[in-house]
Amino acid sequence: xxxxxxSAVSSFYxxxxxxxxxxxxxxxxxxxxxxxxxxxxxxxxxxxxxxGTLPRGAAEPSRVHGAxxxxxxxxxxxxxxxxxxxxxxxxQPNEGGWDVFADFNNAGPRYSHAFGLxxxxxxxxxxxxxxxxxxxxxxxxxxxxxxxxxxxxxAEWGKNELKAMTKKxxxxxxxxxxxxxxxxxxxxxxxxxxxxxxxxxxxxxxxFGLCAxxxxxxxxxxxRVPDFAIYGSNPLTSATGWFNQSISAQxxxxxxxxxxxxxxxxxxxxxxxxxxxxxxxxxxxxYDLSSFRxxxxxxxxxxxxxxxxxxxxxxxxxxxxxxxxxxxxxWIDWYNACKNPIQYANGTRPGLQFRLNIxxxxxxxxxxxxxxxxxxxxxxxxxxxxxxx
Numbered sequence: 001x002x003x004x005x006x007s008a009v010s011s012f013y014x015x016x017x018x019x020x021x022x023x024x025x026x027x028x029x030x031x032x033x034x035x036x037x038x039x040x041x042x043x044x045x046x047x048x049x050x051x052g053t054l055p056r057g058a059a060e061p062s063r064v065h066g067a068x069x070x071x072x073x074x075x076x077x078x079x080x081x082x083x084x085x086x087x088x089x090x091x092q093p094n095e096g097g098w099d100v101f102a103d104f105n106n107a108g109p110r111y112s113h114a115f116g117l118x119x120x121x122x123x124x125x126x127x128x129x130x131x132x133x134x135x136x137x138x139x140x141x142x143x144x145x146x147x148x149x150x151x152x153x154x155a156e157w158g159k160n161e162l163k164a165m166t167k168k169x170x171x172x173x174x175x176x177x178x179x180x181x182x183x184x185x186x187x188x189x190x191x192x193x194x195x196x197x198x199x200x201x202x203x204x205x206x207x208f209g210l211c212a213x214x215x216x217x218x219x220x221x222x223x224r225v226p227d228f229a230i231y232g233s234n235p236l237t238s239a240t241g242w243f244n245q246s247i248s249a250q251x252x253x254x255x256x257x258x259x260x261x262x263x264x265x266x267x268x269x270x271x272x273x274x275x276x277x278x279x280x281x282x283x284x285x286x287y288d289l290s291s292f293r294x295x296x297x298x299x300x301x302x303x304x305x306x307x308x309x310x311x312x313x314x315x316x317x318x319x320x321x322x323x324x325x326x327x328x329x330x331w332i333d334w335y336n337a338c339k340n341p342i343q344y345a346n347g348t349r350p351g352l353q354f355r356l357n358i359x360x361x362x363x364x365x366x367x368x369x370x371x372x373x374x375x376x377x378x379x380x381x382x383x384x385x386x387x388x389x
Contacts, residue, residue: 224272231267256323262381280361289353338380351377
């Protein structure tokens with residue numbers, strides 16, 4: 001506002017002490033035509049009994065103070081701010097030439113330049129490059145330069161990496177990887193051979209189904225041991241042994257022995273088999289039922305029999321026995337059974353009594369099997385001449 005519009009009350013505007021602070025310094029007021037003497041507010045308003053302005057903190061002993069309000073009635077807390085007015089709101093020129101906004105946006109002089117600080121700008125000082133030691137030596141003492149070949153530095157391998165490159169390390173890594181996959185497989189989180197669907201549960205079901213399928217298949221394809229029986233009323237028939245074409249029927253008293261070939265009539269039951277039955281070989285032994293002496297053997301090579309039926313086969317036998325003399329009971333029994341029927345009054349010869357053991361080796365079975373039967377009245381397959389001893 002203009003100075004002439006300010007209040008003329010001297011007790012409100014005049015008489016105050018100016019602050020010694022540079023930032024609180026009052027601006028010079030323009031000259032005014034009003035020549036009225038301005039008195040301190042303490043003489044008219046705050047101190048009716050006073051006649052003039054007194055310094056801060058000073059008091060006249062002879063002056064009588066009344067009940068008015070003066071400066072000594074309150075604590076002076078600090079500097080006094082000037083009352084706005086006059087030319088306070090007019091922008092003053094920047095005496096120092098420094099503007100805070102220009103300092104921030106690099107549009108004017110900096111704070112350090114405005115107040116005489118940091119006038120010298122930092123300069124770059126180049127660091128001298130290192131000189132080789134050979135340059136500092138005396139040229140007279142230098143000799144021929146020896147070139148040393150330094151191997152190139154390789155990669156800095158760690159201890160674990162070096163170990164992983166060895167055979168033992170690779171084996172340990174493979175074992176650790178297998179163990180980790182096996183534990184994950186047991187938890188159902190990993191499938192066999194890297195597949196997601198072949199987990200433990202799936203494998204269990206597959207194994208169960210596979211075992212069931214194998215069991216069903218084996219129930220049909222595994223061969224069963226057949227049953228053997230003597231076929232017909234006359235199981236022994238005359239024949240020539242295939243294993244010895246020179247065998248002929250003969251009985252002798254000195255030394256006491258007998259030899260003759262024969263065929264044994266057998267019936268094989270294969271009804272328990274779903275597939276044809278194959279014998280690798282069949283072996284037979286004939287024992288005298290009275291003395292339990294071995295009197296004959298038989299053998300058959302590979303033989304294939306149809307399934308689900310009764311099959312008749314002929315097993316070639318070779319009867320042969322040697323005794324110490326003609327009083328041997330086994331020799332006597334077999335000689336009497338093979339004599340000419342004319343030598344008997346009723347024309348009937350006694351029958352042979354023996355035990356038949358059969359050993360068989362069947363394809364598809366891991367072990368050999370045996371069976372046995374007893375024959376109590378079998379006719380001798382040969383007939384001795386009348387004049388035989």
